[in-house]
Amino acid sequence: MIPHFRYHPDPLGTGAFTKGDPQTCDCCGRQTDIWYNSPFYSSEDVECLCPGCIADGKAAEKFDGEFQDSASADKVSDPAKLEELTARTPGYCGWQQEYWLAHCDDYCAFTGYVGMEELEEMGLSDKLEEIYRKDVAMFDIEDVRENMQNEGSMQGYLFRCLHCGKYFLYVDCD
Numbered sequence: 001m002i003p004h005f006r007y008h009p010d011p012l013g014t015g016a017f018t019k020g021d022p023q024t025c026d027c028c029g030r031q032t033d034i035w036y037n038s039p040f041y042s043s044e045d046v047e048c049l050c051p052g053c054i055a056d057g058k059a060a061e062k063f064d065g066e067f068q069d070s071a072s073a074d075k076v077s078d079p080a081k082l083e084e085l086t087a088r089t090p091g092y093c094g095w096q097q098e099y100w101l102a103h104c105d106d107y108c109a110f111t112g113y114v115g116m117e118e119l120e121e122m123g124l125s126d127k128l129e130e131i132y133r134k135d136v137a138m139f140d141i142e143d144v145r146e147n148m149q150n151e152g153s154m155q156g157y158l159f160r161c162l163h164c165g166k167y168f169l170y171v172d173c174d
Helices: 051-055 058-062 079-088 116-121 125-131 141-147
Strands: 017-024 031-036 109-114 154-160 167-173
Touching (some): 058 079, 109 116, 125 167, 141 154
């Protein structure tokens, strides 16, 4: 069972966790058939983390690590929200440096990887100018419109505000 993560509500669906043959969690020592499969920034060599050790913050504490680089996240006024994001929220895999978006003075939920095709299916492609965060991604909007493909060289990362429900898009390249 995967605990609820406010800022990453479907970590199995986004690939942050893998389900398979049991492995031993490096933090708690228990067997788990679901383990973390995304970035963990630590000087320790950590191979396997179970969802519970991420959710309760024990993995970040034990290995003095972060699941999201605090310098690569929007700023919010409550430091407890940054601590929840970096120490108790599964990250996502980006081409370059992952960046976590915020809105309404809180971090957004990472909803998944997208290209223009996925935005079209969600009815968001015509709102690209509204949702694209060029201030952090820095690509020309026409380049995004023409080149962003899920699992392509230009990858989109979709977030949704927990408070107002608005979508936001971060983009990077390989």
